[in-house]
Amino acid sequence: MQISGLAFNYKNLYYLKKNLNFSAQSIDMRIVPFIISAALTTGLVAVLNTPLSVGKTKTPRLGYFLSPQQGFWQNAEPENKSFDANIVVDGLQDKVEVLMDERLVPHIYANNDNDAYYTQGFLHAKFRLWQMEFQTYVAAGRLSEIVGPDRIATDRFFRRLGMLEGAEATMKKMANNPALQAAVTSYANGVNAYIKSLQPSQIPFEYKLLDYKPEAWTPIKTYLFLMFMSYDLTGRGTTTDLQMTNSKNYFGYEDFNKLYTNVQDSLDPIIPKGTLYEKASVAALAPASLDSLYFAKTSSVAPNAPEAPNKNNGSNNWAIAGTKTKSGKPILASDPHLGLNLPSLWYEVQITTPTHSTYGASFPGSPAVIIGFNDSIAWGVTNAGRDVLDYYDIKFKDTTMEEYWFNGAWQRSVIKEERIKIKGQPDSIDRVAITALGPVMYDKSYNANGSDGKYLAVRWTAQDGSSGLQTFYELNRAKNFDDYMSAIHHWTCPGQNFAFASVSGDIAIKQQGAFVARWNRQGDFIMPGQDSSYLWQGMIPASENPMMKNPERGFVSSANQMSTDSTYPYYLGAANAFPLYRGIIINKKLNAMFGVTPLDVQALQTNNDNIFAEMARPAIFKFLNESSLNADEKKYLGYLRNWNLRNDVDEIGASVFRAIWDSLEVAVWADEFKSAALPLQWPDESTLLEQMLKDSVILFEDNITTPNVRETMVDAVTAAIKKATPQLAQMEKDGTLAWGAYKDTRVNHLLKIPSLSRLHLPIGGGVHIINATTGNHGPSWRMVVHLVDGIEAYGVYPGGQNGNPGSKYYDSFIDSWAAGKYYRLLFLSKEAAKQNSQFKWRLTFTNS
Amino acid sequence: MKFIVAIFLHAFLAFAVGLYSQFPWWLFVGTSGVVAFFIMDSPAKSFFAGFLGVGALWAGLVTGKDLANAHLLSSKVAQILPLGGSYIALIIVTGVVGGLLGGFAALTGAYMPSKSTK
Numbered sequence A: 001m002q003i004s005g006l007a008f009n010y011k012n013l014y015y016l017k018k019n020l021n022f023s024a025q026s027i028d029m030r031i032v033p034f035i036i037s038a039a040l041t042t043g044l045v046a047v048l049n050t051p052l053s054v055g056k057t058k059t060p061r062l063g064y065f066l067s068p069q070q071g072f073w074q075n076a077e078p079e080n081k082s083f084d085a086n087i088v089v090d091g092l093q094d095k096v097e098v099l100m101d102e103r104l105v106p107h108i109y110a111n112n113d114n115d116a117y118y119t120q121g122f123l124h125a126k127f128r129l130w131q132m133e134f135q136t137y138v139a140a141g142r143l144s145e146i147v148g149p150d151r152i153a154t155d156r157f158f159r160r161l162g163m164l165e166g167a168e169a170t171m172k173k174m175a176n177n178p179a180l181q182a183a184v185t186s187y188a189n190g191v192n193a194y195i196k197s198l199q200p201s202q203i204p205f206e207y208k209l210l211d212y213k214p215e216a217w218t219p220i221k222t223y224l225f226l227m228f229m230s231y232d233l234t235g236r237g238t239t240t241d242l243q244m245t246n247s248k249n250y251f252g253y254e255d256f257n258k259l260y261t262n263v264q265d266s267l268d269p270i271i272p273k274g275t276l277y278e279k280a281s282v283a284a285l286a287p288a289s290l291d292s293l294y295f296a297k298t299s300s301v302a303p304n305a306p307e308a309p310n311k312n313n314g315s316n317n318w319a320i321a322g323t324k325t326k327s328g329k330p331i332l333a334s335d336p337h338l339g340l341n342l343p344s345l346w347y348e349v350q351i352t353t354p355t356h357s358t359y360g361a362s363f364p365g366s367p368a369v370i371i372g373f374n375d376s377i378a379w380g381v382t383n384a385g386r387d388v389l390d391y392y393d394i395k396f397k398d399t400t401m402e403e404y405w406f407n408g409a410w411q412r413s414v415i416k417e418e419r420i421k422i423k424g425q426p427d428s429i430d431r432v433a434i435t436a437l438g439p440v441m442y443d444k445s446y447n448a449n450g451s452d453g454k455y456l457a458v459r460w461t462a463q464d465g466s467s468g469l470q471t472f473y474e475l476n477r478a479k480n481f482d483d484y485m486s487a488i489h490h491w492t493c494p495g496q497n498f499a500f501a502s503v504s505g506d507i508a509i510k511q512q513g514a515f516v517a518r519w520n521r522q523g524d525f526i527m528p529g530q531d532s533s534y535l536w537q538g539m540i541p542a543s544e545n546p547m548m549k550n551p552e553r554g555f556v557s558s559a560n561q562m563s564t565d566s567t568y569p570y571y572l573g574a575a576n577a578f579p580l581y582r583g584i585i586i587n588k589k590l591n592a593m594f595g596v597t598p599l600d601v602q603a604l605q606t607n608n609d610n611i612f613a614e615m616a617r618p619a620i621f622k623f624l625n626e627s628s629l630n631a632d633e634k635k636y637l638g639y640l641r642n643w644n645l646r647n648d649v650d651e652i653g654a655s656v657f658r659a660i661w662d663s664l665e666v667a668v669w670a671d672e673f674k675s676a677a678l679p680l681q682w683p684d685e686s687t688l689l690e691q692m693l694k695d696s697v698i699l700f701e702d703n704i705t706t707p708n709v710r711e712t713m714v715d716a717v718t719a720a721i722k723k724a725t726p727q728l729a730q731m732e733k734d735g736t737l738a739w740g741a742y743k744d745t746r747v748n749h750l751l752k753i754p755s756l757s758r759l760h761l762p763i764g765g766g767v768h769i770i771n772a773t774t775g776n777h778g779p780s781w782r783m784v785v786h787l788v789d790g791i792e793a794y795g796v797y798p799g800g801q802n803g804n805p806g807s808k809y810y811d812s813f814i815d816s817w818a819a820g821k822y823y824r825l826l827f828l829s830k831e832a833a834k835q836n837s838q839f840k841w842r843l844t845f846t847n848s
Numbered sequence B: 001m002k003f004i005v006a007i008f009l010h011a012f013l014a015f016a017v018g019l020y021s022q023f024p025w026w027l028f029v030g031t032s033g034v035v036a037f038f039i040m041d042s043p044a045k046s047f048f049a050g051f052l053g054v055g056a057l058w059a060g061l062v063t064g065k066d067l068a069n070a071h072l073l074s075s076k077v078a079q080i081l082p083l084g085g086s087y088i089a090l091i092i093v094t095g096v097v098g099g100l101l102g103g104f105a106a107l108t109g110a111y112m113p114s115k116s117t118k
Helices: A003-025 A031-049 A063-068 A113-139 A141-149 A149-163 A163-174 A180-196 A205-210 A219-234 A239-250 A252-261 A291-295 A468-477 A481-488 A579-592 A599-606 A612-623 A631-642 A651-673 A683-695 A712-734 A739-743 A814-818 A830-835 B001-016 B025-039 B043-068 B072-080 B088-113
Strands: A085-089 A094-099 A106-109 A314-320 A331-339 A347-352 A357-362 A371-374 A377-383 A389-394 A401-407 A410-412 A414-422 A425-435 A439-440 A455-460 A498-502 A507-512 A548-549 A554-557 A743-751 A758-760 A777-779 A782-787 A792-796 A839-847
Touching: A003 A401, A031 A063, A031 B025, A031 B088, A063 A205, A063 B025, A063 B088, A085 A113, A085 A180, A094 A113, A094 A830, A106 A113, A106 A830, A113 A141, A113 A149, A113 A180, A113 A205, A113 A219, A113 A347, A113 A651, A113 A839, A141 A149, A141 A414, A149 A163, A149 A414, A149 A425, A149 A455, A163 A180, A163 A219, A163 A357, A180 A219, A219 A468, A239 A252, A239 A389, A239 A579, A314 A507, A314 A579, A331 A371, A331 A377, A331 A498, A331 A599, A357 A792, A371 A468, A371 A782, A377 A481, A401 A425, A468 A481, A481 A498, A481 A507, A498 A554, A507 A554, A554 A579, A579 A599, A579 A612, A599 A782, A599 A792, A612 A631, A612 A651, A612 A683, A631 A651, A631 A712, A651 A683, A651 A712, A651 A739, A758 A814, B001 B025, B001 B043, B001 B088, B025 B043, B025 B088, B043 B072, B043 B088, B072 B088
Parallel strands: A085 A839, A106 A347
Antiparallel strands: A094 A106, A094 A839, A314 A331, A314 A377, A314 A554, A331 A777, A331 A782, A347 A357, A357 A371, A371 A377, A377 A498, A389 A455, A401 A410, A414 A425, A425 A439, A439 A455, A498 A507, A507 A548, A743 A758, A782 A792
């Protein structure tokens, strides 16, 4: 190589010399300015065709990016653009007609199911291609390929978690299911038909910004996306199991058990208290070494996981029976609370074929409708919050990780070499050991400082793959309760509460998933991994999962709280995975409602009553010594006292309450937690509140940094008010004291670019509130379905149908969403749609 | 007259090759060089013809796109780039970038040694 390179250079020099001689002889003196201007032109093209480094980020190739005929200007969609089109593609069996309504929701009318999914794939790609591909890059641990070396830790994390293995296992399971496999393949063909039809100038904006190109879509990408949803809804254990281990080691198990108690006095479970359960058919026996190896203090770990799903990932859903509604027909409501992003996670669609007619929110990246309704039933989901992810402490023979000690012998592990491509750098190889207890997440090469030299294998039900898509496929077609039950029976991960209502009058809810039969506290901490005694002993049969049909009280509901009381014969997992308060207020309100209309349900879904504050405010005043407060402190206390307990946009009391409560948590816990010097999760807010309500001794009320003084809860409350006051005064000065400004809700672009995001949205709500909107998180799709004949449905999500930031449909629903307004969902036959003035465009798809 | 014709040719050919987005975006550098080579004006005039031809083309095309789009995307990009969110600044920058490339390409074409100049 080197030699020939030299030879080449030498030859070049030779020609250059010859040229110079030649030009000198031909005496054209313009050769010098020619060379200079040619060099300038070439240099200018080169600079404008190269991403330049600005600080830590890189610019796009500026010339390309600004080029009118190729660059971003091509993505500036005309305001009055017509979406009418006759599209000719390969691979359809028959002609497909799509009618687009004024909100850019496609209504797909196809003569067979596969053509419908083909078209859905095409439309997802047409309006959301960048996002759907980006999400699967993240899931597959390929982010570095697009954004460069900054995200290698994230890529290694997802690869080590077994995302690709889970997606591959799902794909294998699909082989037993030809109809669904055909649906996923048709969907992929539709996506690829769009990619193929795409002129380079028309690729979505973000590709131009980050300077890469779409690649072909494959079914595995659909499964990777579904793996990402499993991670988003069950992956918190990757962080919390480590933090809980640290807490147990720091406080000792006895105190730990009080701080992170599994007893929630105010719990109103999904299945009402007092329900009788059969004895467990799968016994989970705790190992004999429990006290010495598990509950005892072990060594602590402090890896910095590059990613962790949001703690508030959760949802509300409920179904109200005809006995409580004005029409006599059921009403179902569902609103999944997830990270709020642009382009949105959701895309509305109607799919009508001879086998079914379904409307709802779909995932760009997957065929079928995920949360929606058809002409007979409606369904909605909330997260079950059950623990399906555990860590095992593995003993390897040496650092090669080729053999590990298990059940009294050295076992061989499988070593997998993960090749991570990195933009602008050579590939990096990550060496991952896979054991019978799962792939090793933390080892000497990944977060070694934090994991204290330990090897931690991660076992997660999602790694086994899932036939979950079958659930949605069947729900899309379900006619009645029995169809619903058989559909959700396929569901494994993430565990979900499926609410159901039918035109025929049934309502039901079932918590469904592949749940581990656990002994008490199994998997809350890192488990010993040297023998089988700590392994999962079995899964709970689906027939024993909590469920309820047509209850006397006339409604079913769920809001991520514990599904049952403590008489349920299986361990549900640590209680800090189950928020308490939304469930309490939803049930309280539903109990009191009669003659319910869809409008009432919309009002409930967007309700801003703060039940947590309703319980906490008297507790604060109980421990208050007002005489020690100055005038300013008393002023803000007055706001709290006079507050109407609603977290509406303009409420000042809501901000005052939040500031004081946060300060109170700090006053009680910070002294102990700071001295731990380890990443610990703070106890839930309910832990402190329930102790204050009970009048019992309050844990850690004494401030340990003042050894000569014994503080009480009264001191803590006073300190909290004194600490919150200057902060509140500053906000009042800045004009950000009203709750909407304090909370400052935004919908971020997936790349967190501010100008592509929507900031400072005027919306109320918050944690513990039915309208669970926090800073960058909240109701990601609000749906209300009235199960009358023909269906009356309403919905809205914080985004828009077109993922292109240059389209007016990019964020067109956000203002309605923030204002708590809904759109009437147009669920019509093709003939009716053609007559309807709200339908604007027509796309036909024909085979070439 | 030559100057006017050159401007027109720079713009027209840059537009024509730009229609093929599978080719590199800078292909018009070649066409502008060729235009200047054949039109044979002074280097300064050639430069300005290239600058004005391509610059006006770029600025004109994106102004049309931007008006139809009600400045929606340009205002966002003008915050990313960073031009203080001004779509006008972004249109000017776009025109200048196209203009400079067209100008230098034309200058190169004008200086290109050819038999006729000997």
